[in-house]
Amino acid sequence: MKKKIYTLCFMCSVRCPIAVVVEDDKIVSIEGNPHVPAMKGVCPKGAAAVGWLDDPQRVQAPMIRTGPRGSGQWKKVGWNEALDYTADRCKEIFAQYGAKSAVYCERVNLVTDLSKTFLKAIGSPNYFSHDTICKGSINTACRSLIGYTDGQITADWSNARQVILYGRNVFESVEVKAMNALLDAMGKGTKLTYIDPRVSITAAKAHNYMMIRPGTDLALNYALMHVIIKQHLYDVQYVDRWVEGLHRLSAFVDTYTPEWAEVETGIPAGEIIRLAKEASRAKPAVVFHYGYRGSHHPTEIYFRRSIMMLNALMGSIESPGGIVIKKGPKDAGLDAGIRKFSDQEFPPMEDARRFDGCGQDKFPIADAAHGVGAMFPSAVLNEDPYPIKVLFAFRFDPLYSNFDYQQSLKALQKLDLIVSCDINFGGTTSLADVILPESLFLERSDPLQMGAGLKPAVNRRIACIKPRYDTQPMWWILKQLAERLGVGEYFPYETIEDIWQYQLADMGIGIEAFEEKGFVSLSDKPIRWDRNDGIKFKTPSGKIEFTSSLLEDNGFPSFPPYEPLEVSDDRFRLMVGRCIAHTNVMTQNNPYLNELVPENRLWINAKRAAALGVNDGETVAVSSSAGEGRIRAFVTDMIHPEAVFMLHGFGHREPESRRSCGRGMADAEVQEAIMDNVGGSPALDHTLVSVSKL
Numbered sequence: 054m055k056k057k058i059y060t061l062c063f064m065c066s067v068r069c070p071i072a073v074v075v076e077d078d079k080i081v082s083i084e085g086n087p088h089v090p091a092m093k094g095v096c097p098k099g100a101a102a103v104g105w106l107d108d109p110q111r112v113q114a115p116m117i118r119t120g121p122r123g124s125g126q127w128k129k130v131g132w133n134e135a136l137d138y139t140a141d142r143c144k145e146i147f148a149q150y151g152a153k154s155a156v157y158c159e160r161v162n163l164v165t166d167l168s169k170t171f172l173k174a175i176g177s178p179n180y181f182s183h184d185t186i187c188k189g190s191i192n193t194a195c196r197s198l199i200g201y202t203d204g205q206i207t208a209d210w211s212n213a214r215q216v217i218l219y220g221r222n223v224f225e226s227v228e229v230k231a232m233n234a235l236l237d238a239m240g241k242g243t244k245l246t247y248i249d250p251r252v253s254i255t256a257a258k259a260h261n262y263m264m265i266r267p268g269t270d271l272a273l274n275y276a277l278m279h280v281i282i283k284q285h286l287y288d289v290q291y292v293d294r295w296v297e298g299l300h301r302l303s304a305f306v307d308t309y310t311p312e313w314a315e316v317e318t319g320i321p322a323g324e325i326i327r328l329a330k331e332a333s334r335a336k337p338a339v340v341f342h343y344g345y346r347g348s349h350h351p352t353e354i355y356f357r358r359s360i361m362m363l364n365a366l367m368g369s370i371e372s373p374g375g376i377v378i379k380k381g382p383k384d385a386g387l388d389a390g391i392r393k394f395s396d397q398e399f400p401p402m403e404d405a406r407r408f409d410g411c412g413q414d415k416f417p418i419a420d421a422a423h424g425v426g427a428m429f430p431s432a433v434l435n436e437d438p439y440p441i442k443v444l445f446a447f448r449f450d451p452l453y454s455n456f457d458y459q460q461s462l463k464a465l466q467k468l469d470l471i472v473s474c475d476i477n478f479g480g481t482t483s484l485a486d487v488i489l490p491e492s493l494f495l496e497r498s499d500p501l502q503m504g505a506g507l508k509p510a511v512n513r514r515i516a517c518i519k520p521r522y523d524t525q526p527m528w529w530i531l532k533q534l535a536e537r538l539g540v541g542e543y544f545p546y547e548t549i550e551d552i553w554q555y556q557l558a559d560m561g562i563g564i565e566a567f568e569e570k571g572f573v574s575l576s577d578k579p580i581r582w583d584r585n586d587g588i589k590f591k592t593p594s595g596k597i598e599f600t601s602s603l604l605e606d607n608g609f610p611s612f613p614p615y616e617p618l619e620v621s622d623d624r625f626r627l628m629v630g631r632c633i634a635h636t637n638v639m640t641q642n643n644p645y646l647n648e649l650v651p652e653n654r655l656w657i658n659a660k661r662a663a664a665l666g667v668n669d670g671e672t673v674a675v676s677s678s679a680g681e682g683r684i685r686a687f688v689t690d691m692i693h694p695e696a697v698f699m700l701h702g703f704g705h706r707e708p709e710s711r712r713s714c715g716r717g718m719a720d721a722e723v724q725e726a727i728m729d730n731v732g733g734s735p736a737l738d739h740t741l742v743s744v745s746k747l
């Protein structure tokens with residue numbers, strides 16, 4: 054008999070609500086959850102999940118490495134042996150170096166609360182998530198202005214009248230709901246401006262496209278602010294009520310005229326003035342989008358701050374059609390939200406110094422809830438602040454998901470123990486000592502998710518089919534490991550139902566409430582605060598802090614002068630990004646998606662290619678001080694002459710993943726270890742590379 058099951062996709066971290074039709078323990082179809090209006094379908098990656106179910110190249114059972122790291126030599130073992138082995142090795146290492154010698158990294162997911170519980174229980178302060186490498190600086194920028202992280206705000210796409218995107222490639226690097234909401238709004242007249250040195254799919258759909266010089270968006274924004282302030286195009290009442298530091302900003306942008314910005318960005322001064330006026334006419338229903346991936350340049354935090362300041366000048370923060378603050382259970386009138394396992398009382402930590410100095414000496418204002426993951430390889434190699442010996446890589450691949458591949462490889466090789474919990478043989482898994490394979494999201498139930506938003510809801514992932522291989526969900530794996538390490542009492546559950554009950558204990562919601570739609574809404578109507586007097590900014594002043602106490606109390610300026618970007622006649626700024634057919638580094642070996650896009654190419658401007666004698670389709674060498682790689686050229690007019698572009702996620706070397714092994718080039722191969730030292734993101738698009746014909 055066919056049945057429809059409402060659950061959450063996990064082919065990328067967006068976790069869209071989906072409806073899975075199942076018959077005889079087989080997946081018939083995967084669609085958008087019809088109870089969520091903007092979920093009209095799933096993206097190609099979501100649909101391709103089925104390609105993994107019976108894939109013999111998946112990680113199929115617990116494994117212990119038998120040959121050198123990366124040799125592809127493994128023995129399949131039972132769960133008890135794999136877990137005992139992991140715990141015994143940890144005990145040996147912790148006895149000598151302490152639990153702080155263990156670092157735990159993951160892509161934030163529904164088990165994150167239990168990951169944090171695990172670390173607190175074993176007594177290590179060393180956690181980092183993918184978030185910091187993805188968008189740490191956006192998080193810090195947002196907190197410095199409004200006291201909320203980027204994860205705690207969203208764009209009110211449906212009601213926006215003007216949307217301005219800086220390399221936020223919404224129609225390729227998708228979140229399905231947001232993409233559909235924006236498309237619908239555009240159908241009703243919303244205007245889209247897209248700024249990118251490369252003509253992406255989103256550029257092709259925009260009303261107004263600006264081919265900016267790579268890395269100079271901050272200059273554009275300073276000029277926009279100059280025009281908006283000098284010509285009084287801002288929302289005076291809103292700014293008077295909510296903004297601290299307008300006068301300082303006004304003085305600061307005095308010399309950043311549109312004519313000045315034209316030279317730096319290549320965008321005509323008249324276009325900059327026109328954009329400022331158009332946005333202002335639509336205020337407050339304007340979204341200057343703060344971005345999704347915010348890891349481009351060393352000035353990332355100031356660029357992301359400038360975007361949010363533009364929203365503030367438009368009066369758009371917490372206005373319909375602007376940037377809105379997500380609401381939670383308390384805003385919906387409930388006494389409490391989901392109960393967290395990580396809120397239990399844990400013994401004090403022996404040594405609370407973190408490997409990345411996040412929230413401490415090295416990165417005082419980056420978000421300690423996510424850490425500064427880009428620092429991991431150098432911390433291991435330099436044993437700074439102390440030796441790191443163990444890595445738990447759970448749903449995260451630090452080998453390819455960071456800059457400087459060679460540095461990351463050396464760091465991983467130096468570790469005594471790598472424990473990987475994954476579904477695939479990715480870079481780190483292939484180097485691991487022990488693999489604890491997780492069941493695919495279609496095969497497992499997970500802890501509930503609190504979905505904050507204008508209409509907050511609690512969401513559930515539930516198993517649709519039985520696991521095809523000898524795999525387990527992570528909540529089970531973590532409890533097993535914790536028990537073997539003597540801290541099982543912090544995992545007071547046996548089944549997923551026990552977890553759900555624990556989570557819901559204070560909310561007055563029963564688990565049966567999820568049957569109908571897969572989620573439980575906490576509010577029928579969007580919850581909005583009164584923009585005249587009711588916005589609860591979480592900064593010390595309760596206002597939008599252009600003059601930021603977070604920055605200035607920690608010795609960082611609120612308005613550092615703009616530093617012109619180096620021009621290079623013989624090199625290119627390497628830009629990276631995603632395509633619709635793949636998720637970051639994880640889907641290149643998926644049988645369906647591999648067929649759609651089997652390798653990446655290097656976009657290079659036609660004139661520059663001609664000067665180098667490079668023809669379309671030819672293999673070229675790309676090099677920087679970090680390393681060199683080979684990739685086929687895509688010669689095109691659709692990219693700024695100073696930039697080259699490649700898709701992230703290719704260049705896999707794992708012998709176990711036969712479809713993707715040796716296809717294309719990894720961006721990390723040439724990305725230099727450059728950071729935004731204030732905000733915490735790596736600067737993944739800042740490296741200058743040389744391109745040469747072979």
Ligand SMILES: Nc1nc2c(c(=O)[nH]1)N[C@H]1C(S)=C(S)[C@@H](COP(=O)(O)OP(=O)(O)OC[C@H]3O[C@@H](n4cnc5c(=O)[nH]c(N)nc54)[C@H](O)[C@@H]3O)O[C@H]1N2
Pocket residue numbers: 063065066159160183184186187188346447448449450451453454455456474475476477479480491492493494629630636637638639640701720721724737
């Ligand atoms: N060089 C470079 N580095 C980057 C980026 C870049 O563009 N270039 N992008 C950055 C960005 S934006 C991000 S978000 C991060 C992403 O970095 P990652 O999170 O490392 O990348 P993903 O490809 O999302 O997935 C990571 C791992 O999760 C595994 N996985 C997938 N599903 C499951 C599951 O259900 N269970 C388990 N246990 N494992 C699973 C995959 O097989 C893969 O090995 O990388 C960042 N790092």
Ligand SMILES: Nc1nc2c(c(=O)[nH]1)N[C@H]1C(S)=C(S)[C@@H](COP(=O)(O)OP(=O)(O)OC[C@H]3O[C@@H](n4cnc5c(=O)[nH]c(N)nc54)[C@H](O)[C@@H]3O)O[C@H]1N2
Pocket residue numbers: 065066187219220221222223225226227228248249250251253265266267268269270344345346347349628629630631632633634635636637698738
């Ligand atoms: N299909 C698909 N969707 C995804 C993901 C995926 O892997 N695949 N991953 C999800 C994740 S983790 C993330 S973080 C988001 C990422 O979503 P986005 O942040 O929208 O984008 P990226 O794909 O990283 O693309 C970055 C774009 O920025 C442009 N760019 C590079 N340098 C500059 C510059 O100096 N100025 C400007 N204005 N533009 C520049 C590049 O040309 C590229 O088009 O996508 C999410 N959605």
Ligand code: SF4
Pocket residue numbers: 062063064065066067068069095096097098099100227228229
């Ligand atoms: S964007 Fe696509 S892959 Fe990501 S969760 Fe949604 S449907 Fe799944």
Ligand SMILES: [Mo]
Pocket residue numbers: 187188345346
């Ligand atoms: Mo990301």
